[in-house]
């Protein structure tokens with residue numbers, strides 16, 4: 524799996540947020556976008572996820588030599604971000620069951636196992652609206668970690684997490700990017716992070732500063 528960005532730029536009203544982004548992002552590796560507040564990390568991640576239009580340039584998703592149509596990109600991406608909301612009226616069990624109808628969990632994961640992995644086994648029957656902000660953040664991350672998709676995008680992944688939550692994130696993200704072993708159905712992941720917290724990406728070999736595209 525690969526995402527290619529060619530001369531990608533984004534403008535809001537008359538202001539260019541970034542220009543001439545040229546990247547090849549390849550599964551089996553991870554990439555972190557860093558930069559000051561407002562430098563465009565979230566915007567670029569949304570472009571790469573296919574959820575925002577570009578102003579200029581081209582983006583493509585490729586699997587081996589096959590180009591994937593933009594209408595199908597969402598099937599290949601799990602994204603956890605502060606601006607994406609959970610369905611607050613559902614209990615955790617209901618949310619996980621609903622979620623897997625359109626984005627199945629990885630082999631061996633059931634809603635019950637996912638809840639345990641989130642350290643939220645005790646809260647399976649509680650409505651999401653009664654979760655603390657840190658509990659909600661773990662749910663968002665868990666949906667990204669445990670659903671089947673080759674691309675995982677995490678924007679500000681440890682926001683609202685306490686120290687135990689940060690340790691949990693660090694363990695899960697390392698599991699995610701472990702080199703793929705040759706188990707049928709297990710493919711290498713492409714992990715993209717937007718961050719300003721070194722503890723969120725200290726394992727990541729590719730740290731890209733947004734200021735280079737100003």
Ligand SMILES: Nc1ncnc2c1ncn2[C@@H]1O[C@H](COP(=O)(O)OP(=O)(O)OP(=O)(O)O)[C@@H](O)[C@H]1O
Pocket residue numbers: 535536540558559560561562563564565566567717719
């Ligand atoms: N819908 C929008 N309309 C107009 N301007 C926008 C819109 N969304 C973002 N921007 C602007 O784009 C710039 C980049 O914002 P973005 O949220 O991508 O930055 P960021 O690097 O993720 O910031 P932070 O570190 O604060 O999360 C900011 O100047 C922001 O005001």
